[in-house]
Amino acid sequence: MEERSANIIKEKDLVMVYLDEKRQFLVQAIPRLRISTDHGDLNLSDIVGQPFGFTGKTHLGRDFYCLKPSTADLMMKLRRLTTIVYPKDLGDLLLETAVGPGSRVIEVGTGSGALTLVLAKFLAPDGIVYSYDRRDEFVENARKNLERAGYAGNVEFTCADVTRKGFAEKEVDAVFIDVPEPWTIVPRAFEALKGGHHVVSWSPNVEQVKRTVDELEAHDFKRIQAKEIIEREILVRPQGVRPRERGITHTAYLTRAQKVLVAQQQEPNSKF
């Protein structure tokens, strides 16, 4: 059964090893892999060749599960040099643009590569992510993160300060901005984008949103919108259902807009 064999854990596959909510590990399947926990040691040396979903036991007799990592898992378990970007935000941003398999997109900055990974995954097999960051060590860390996750194939990393020189690409399908001063990228995003297509940006502070929106308005971007996405975990327990009592209360404001071609407008009129 070919399909079934496709679900066998192969060497170097990423596996989400899960005991419980507090004990979960994203590991790469390699020979002689072991994990120690306060619920016992996990012998993962035989994991290669087992199917995803495989249930093992720690040396103390507790069950553990070898699960398929979600895209969110891959994002959240990257080696990080930067603040976290959350699936709730990136999932929404992805749908707020027109990108899909085959698209060519720009992101700036690369950060730890969480968005790079999401884009690389969903633009495959033929799309490409042009990922820019001005900090060498961030680019190198993100490149390793993408290679480990198996999505480095359709990413081109560039270490550069695009504020001055702009992007090398033209007519891209979307520009994603995650830098502390997103408004400085807006003119560069305008140059690089296809007409009618999307720029998105996310920032923790209100002032960043305000200044970015002002700059978008100054550069023939239209349909400018901002929002925030709040996630509440719901605990479903025998004693009752309720939201979790403490957690994350803010990550970022999301801003989106679309480029219009105002100069273009005169031409059809001037024909007459």
Next chain:
Amino acid sequence: MEERSANIIKEKDLVMVYLDEKRQFLVQAIPRLRISTDHGDLNLSDIVGQPFGFTGKTHLGRDFYCLKPSTADLMMKLRRLTTIVYPKDLGDLLLETAVGPGSRVIEVGTGSGALTLVLAKFLAPDGIVYSYDRRDEFVENARKNLERAGYAGNVEFTCADVTRKGFAEKEVDAVFIDVPEPWTIVPRAFEALKGGHHVVSWSPNVEQVKRTVDELEAHDFKRIQAKEIIEREILVRPQGVRPRERGITHTAYLTRAQKVLVAQQQEPNSKF
């Protein structure tokens, strides 16, 4: 310039015609297309051949813009027979599974086809969506919605009550459940899923979450989590920045879990 030409509006392309937040229309580019608004009539007869981003004028002199529809736009502007599903929820669900280009997934029920569209788009070119609904008119409406959006190619619609007979497919990469009694689908989802892979469900009421979680726990699903995603629009205006004063306050609770292979567990042990 080949790339640039790729951004030209062709006949039957979907275009987001935008005057302002209250006047936006997702239209299919056809000859002799006209829209009437209280800000003037829009002559869209010459739209084919223009680039996305094109700015036109109503007969009263107001600008309008021919924008590229986002995936969210396509979802939100479907012809609907059912309640709305929101990008904030589907974007998150997409990342909470392992699916991507090439995946084989099941969804039940089809509804108006919003999730069908998102999945069809992001699993292209080689993936496939098996979409089930027990109501004939829903399947037909969704099929037309997908055809109009250009994503019907990698969808197989089936009109059936899967509660009794289950799904025809095995070893799929994810099962998405959007029916009023999601717990009735849980055993069927277990049969159809690859080991270690994801089932997700969304429901408006707490009781639905509770009962679905109970059923997931009874069927060797692990890493069961529930949450809700709340979106707040932020108004960025000259007089100040603030969240919008009225809006949507609840859509659905999202539940996710992963299938484990408990029987499988014995085999490695029995070797010895």
Next chain:
Amino acid sequence: MEERSANIIKEKDLVMVYLDEKRQFLVQAIPRLRISTDHGDLNLSDIVGQPFGFTGKTHLGRDFYCLKPSTADLMMKLRRLTTIVYPKDLGDLLLETAVGPGSRVIEVGTGSGALTLVLAKFLAPDGIVYSYDRRDEFVENARKNLERAGYAGNVEFTCADVTRKGFAEKEVDAVFIDVPEPWTIVPRAFEALKGGHHVVSWSPNVEQVKRTVDELEAHDFKRIQAKEIIEREILVRPQGVRPRERGITHTAYLTRAQKVLVAQQQEPNSKF
């Protein structure tokens, strides 16, 4: 039974006449009172002398209830010339200060008198609210609102622009600010407040909060905090429990701070 008689509806008492969530009326008990609804006419001519809680029937046979208005009801049913202030916000602000029965407080501006009413109620019998507004018609409307609610006794209304002349009162227990430019009141609030006591302000826009906080920091206010309070209605219905799907998503940001006596600090030291 003296206590019981205290619960009898007297002439001019405010009564919340309630059929269902969409049909509720705050009325003053007067002879020959009638209300017409699409569920029938309510003859309230005999309401005086009945106990609160009394159940009547419309001429179409539907039950209606004569309920005791809550403080929130009194607030929400004022004749309004201004935007609404919500119980969720005022209830929290009340506890964020030290005021209680007997306190002397300032509020600016009066608006429709919702906060005036809450303060007048909870500072009774011996406290007093000094309520300022620069607009004559607002003061008059609020005065009538308070008289109708029976709480005008411990309020002193003043129509004045306090930005220039400040408040006539000194050593008050709290200052409540509800004006579009709250930062202009901050120096006046400092002059009027007792040491260590509270100023609170609420505003819809982020910029108002920022500028007010800046001004508070410039005027020896400490323990400056800002927050927002979000209310979600929960629907408990036979078909399931869930938050209401549409509703109010933003009202105001609340800011609070306490006055410190920095000059005072030197005196104890100068003794030596």
Next chain:
Amino acid sequence: MEERSANIIKEKDLVMVYLDEKRQFLVQAIPRLRISTDHGDLNLSDIVGQPFGFTGKTHLGRDFYCLKPSTADLMMKLRRLTTIVYPKDLGDLLLETAVGPGSRVIEVGTGSGALTLVLAKFLAPDGIVYSYDRRDEFVENARKNLERAGYAGNVEFTCADVTRKGFAEKEVDAVFIDVPEPWTIVPRAFEALKGGHHVVSWSPNVEQVKRTVDELEAHDFKRIQAKEIIEREILVRPQGVRPRERGITHTAYLTRAQKVLVAQQQEPNSKF
């Protein structure tokens, strides 16, 4: 100046000693009081006789402030044997009833006395809180908390299980329920309440709300509503304004209803 002298710290007064958000202490003014912090020692031996708002210095030269505690401060700094009740919730509940100075109310259970304190404060000078709890040590702890805060005068504590015997009081203005099984109190609340008046309850879990609402509906309570109140702290900093990133995400659902007199209804009709 009589008013001014009223703001002098007297022996046994509660004072909020504040260095910064992480270093704040609710203390009782007594001779020879000292506090040690990582920012230096605070000599509070001379605090009695100083005005509220007084600024002192730690032995390391850092300013500290002697502030007037808010009602929220008094609530939050009680010695606690139970989970916290928050000002956002109690402030709203207070306004959702008709109680004010002079009211007679019941609360069950006493817990640590946070609501007891709020009620005792706002019903003074003539009102009374009948506070019930079945656990002796809770009653004793709450009594001490109230005495320390200076609000024990208008509270009557009773250690009893009211589920069986009900309350000794009749015709009270409101009943506040904070027990794990609030529905068991509903019939007792009905007996004790004035017609038309309010019962309120708060609980962390959805099932508690559902069951309480069902019981309220079964006992001639009308205008039944449930909600939750969510507080988000807003950080106003030089680098930007944004909500705090982590914090409290759930406390309790609030339920309220009003008693109607259905039997009473027949009498006025039968007179004629």
